[in-house]
Amino acid sequence: RMVLRIMLAQTLALETPPHATIATALPLLQGGPRKLAHGVFGSLMRAGVALPAPELPPATANRWTALWGEAMAEAASAALGSPPPLDLSLADASATAATAAQLGGTSLAPGHVRLPRAGAIEQIDGFESGDWWVQDxxxxxxxxxxxxxxxxxxxxxxxxxxxxxxxxxxxxxxxxxxxxxxxxxxxxxxxxxxxxxxxxxxxxxxxxxxxxxxxxxxxxxxxxxxxxxxxxxxxxxxxxxxxxxxxxxxxxxxxxxxxxxxxxxxxxxxxxxxxxxxxxxxxxxxxxxxxxxxxxxxxxxxxxxxxxxxxxxxxxxxxxxxxxxxxxxxxxxxxxxxxxxx
CATH class of the missing domain: 3.40.50.150 (Vaccinia Virus protein VP39)
Incomplete structure (x- = not known):
């Protein structure tokens, strides 16, 4: 069950291709029910399963609706289902345009560059040289x-x-x-x-x-x-x-x-x-x-x-x-x- 949960999280949440999910998850069941897990996962993929829409806990939804309105609570629910982008603050604001172009990002303010959700932070250009730090x-x-x-x-x-x-x-x-x-x-x-x-x-x-x-x-x-x-x-x-x-x-x-x-x-x-x-x-x-x-x-x-x-x-x-x-x-x-x- 836990391996199947991992496989579904990889495919449905992290958008890992199914063949890569199978290659990385099934070895966790070495000596166990690999065929069963493979079969169940394949059946679910063929059925086109999807994650349910995320929802705020009722207490939080009620509190935020009262404070900020229904539209805010709905936006917060939607935000739960979308991994946040990666924001960088730059040590040198004058390098904003050049850094955004170099990293393939966008800037929403001087000294800021936004990247799509990335992998290892340390491997992004400019980390070792101290050009930026991660900051929403x-x-x-x-x-x-x-x-x-x-x-x-x-x-x-x-x-x-x-x-x-x-x-x-x-x-x-x-x-x-x-x-x-x-x-x-x-x-x-x-x-x-x-x-x-x-x-x-x-x-x-x-x-x-x-x-x-x-x-x-x-x-x-x-x-x-x-x-x-x-x-x-x-x-x-x-x-x-x-x-x-x-x-x-x-x-x-x-x-x-x-x-x-x-x-x-x-x-x-x-x-x-x-x-x-x-x-x-x-x-x-x-x-x-x-x-x-x-x-x-x-x-x-x-x-x-x-x-x-x-x-x-x-x-x-x-x-x-x-x-x-x-x-x-x-x-x-x-x-x-x-x-x-x-």
């Missing part, structure tokens, strides 16, 4: 909202595995990256070495650590439910419920309040979560601003975003399933840029 387009937007660094200081909080750290370093910021996982920071340092980019890294708990000096900017990519990356990790749709979302929102507000003290007057604080839950995004910002008069929203404008993504009426950014669907879609994210009043 939506995940690249928060760092883009900070613009060019011009030598200014930025704290990248909850930084690992480091995509945003490398973006900021490539944009000319003096980056200090903080994360509480030494294992994940080790991967970040490896990527910094591979790309030739520079950032200071610190392993510590954000609720206990504090910087020596305030920074010109702070990027807080807060721990969240991660429901926005359900295409890559569909298990979150079954693990995450209302209680978990509320607990995360309380933690996010606490982290945001703490990080807000580390921005110089006149500086910028970007808050982001890879969540499709309003409680972790818009509601956290509303609660924070209601209690802290030092900050106001610094509205994002359409020209700062890839075509097809637009800020909301307050100037915050919310990416949803269904956006850029014809180009391969993108992960769910929320981000807001806040200005510390001088």
């Amino acid at each position: 387009l939506a995940a690249s937007l928060p760092a883009r909202l900070l613009g060019k660094g011009n030598g200014r200081s930025v704290l990248d909080l909850c930084a690992a595995p480091g995509g945003k750290t490398m973006q900021l370093a490539a944009a000319g910021w003096q980056v200090t990256a903080l994360d509480n996982s030494e294992k994940r920071l080790k991967r970040l340092r490896q990527n910094l070495k591979r790309t030739g980019l520079d950032a200071a890294t610190i392993t510590d708990n954000l609720l206990e650590w504090r910087p020596d000096d305030q920074a010109d900017a702070v990027l807080l990519d807060a721990p969240c439910s991660a429901t926005g990356i359900f295409r890559r990790h569909p298990d979150v749709l079954y693990r995450i419920g209302a209680r978990h979302i509320e607990d995360r929102a309380q933690q996010q507000l606490l982290l945001l309040e703490r990080a807000s003290n580390w921005v110089k007057p006149g500086g910028v604080l970007v808050y982001a979560v890879c969540s499709l839950e309003r409680a972790e995004g818009e509601d956290v910002i509303a609660r924070f601003l209601a209690d802290d008069s030092r900050y106001t929203i610094d509205p994002v404008v359409t020209d700062e975003l890839p075509s097809g993504i637009a800020p909301d009426a307050l100037g915050q950014v919310r990416t949803l399933p269904g956006m850029l669907a014809d180009a391969g879609g993108l992960d769910g994210f929320f981000m807001a840029r806040l200005r510390h009043q001088a």
